[in-house]
Amino acid sequence: MTLTPEDISHSLLDAARKAGADAADAIVIDGSSVSVEVRGGTLEHAERSEGTDLGLRVFLGQRQAIVSSSDSRPETLIAMAERAVAMAREAPEDPFTGLADTAQLAKDWDLPALELFDPTPEPAAEDLLRNALAAEAAGLAVQGVSQVSDAAAGYGTHRVHLAATNGFSGGYARSSRSTSCVAISGEGTGMERDYDGDSRTFQNDLRSPEEIGRTAGERAVALVGARKPATGTFPVLFDERISSSLIGHLMGASNGAAIARGASWLKDCLGEQVLPEHLSLIENPHRPRISGSRPFDAEGLATQQRAIVDNGVLTGWTLDLSSARKLDMTSTGNAARGVSGPPSPSNWNLSLTQGTHSREDLLRDMGTGLLVTSMIGSTINPNTGDYSRGASGFWVENGEITHPVNECTIAGNLRDMLKRIIPANDARPYLSRVVPSVLIEGMTLAGN
Structure with missing residues (x-):
């Protein structure tokens, strides 16, 4: 069974208590991203990454220690907690450290109203490639542009969950969509470069790759001389x-x-x-x-x-x-x-x-x-x-x-x-x- 960021964060807190921590908080970030870069009308680089990162902060009185990992197996969570508690025993006291009082914690929030995540399906790599190529072509079409050094498109999501022994537990998900273009004008020592790009939460809000490429080209040409x-x-x-x-x-x-x-x-x-x-x-x-x-x-x-x-x-x-x-x-x-x-x-x-x-x-x-x-x-x-x-x-x-x-x-x-x-x-x-x-x-x- 795949554990959610919420599951992992609470497992970390349980492990911290068992290891002897007086208090603790845990943050878990689960994300994925895909990006493509083109040059000369062909794909130059494509990358996809997925991963989960977790951090645990433990307190022994006024002492604190932090450990992190990208491994969420149960035995790793236990080892993280034990290591953090051992580190906290050796840490200097900090009179200003510590978790929030319960009365200070956020109680209710309207997550849908923030619209942090676009429910539109993840774009196919072919769609990202098409957008990057369109931005490059638009940049090259501007008279005076000698080359486009980089045109790229990407998409990413991440989920974050925060939990603490003071009773707080909350999380949210984000999405992002981006297109960019870097254009070069002139030749030799007279070369100039400029860029344009856009990054949005929702795909439908993103400016067109043609506009981004054209703007990058026009900006680069304006710098000649x-x-x-x-x-x-x-x-x-x-x-x-x-x-x-x-x-x-x-x-x-x-x-x-x-x-x-x-x-x-x-x-x-x-x-x-x-x-x-x-x-x-x-x-x-x-x-x-x-x-x-x-x-x-x-x-x-x-x-x-x-x-x-x-x-x-x-x-x-x-x-x-x-x-x-x-x-x-x-x-x-x-x-x-x-x-x-x-x-x-x-x-x-x-x-x-x-x-x-x-x-x-x-x-x-x-x-x-x-x-x-x-x-x-x-x-x-x-x-x-x-x-x-x-x-x-x-x-x-x-x-x-x-x-x-x-x-x-x-x-x-x-x-x-x-x-x-x-x-x-x-x-x-x-x-x-x-x-x-x-x-x-x-x-x-x-x-x-």
């Missing part, structure tokens, strides 16, 4: 494709683990303005069909919608149980974990207030500056917020794009940058991070 921009202080418009990275830096600095360590440029900013006063940043883990949605976190606490930034003011940290205890606060239900490590704070779906103007309006109003469409590398000082990243994109003169640029660096300080952002209205509502293009005045640009 790129050169370094001028050095100086200019407005920078972060394209919608990469603007969410700015919000990612804000979330990293407001992560409870960083705050508890004192290693954050936001550590003294709770209740203070961090964005323009008309902007809010909303976390909503209950959006249907979105990859970041979930009914409960990795410690069994109910997830919740909250305004992380409300009208420009930072309202709270992102907390799991451990970081909340260190800060003498309450968990925000944001614990995430894999099978081989303890929970840590993580954000779910985020949405930044959109602006009233289009990206074209912001381009026109910025005058002369840089439109960034791609970034590489990252130098962020976590204590000061000093920011420096390699960038490429397009130069703007008198509100109009004149030519592509590359090999430049943009720099500033995140604390100041985020207070000056001007959002456009072009965010894609189906992403987990719904962030529009963002204009920031007065950034330092290093080019020629």
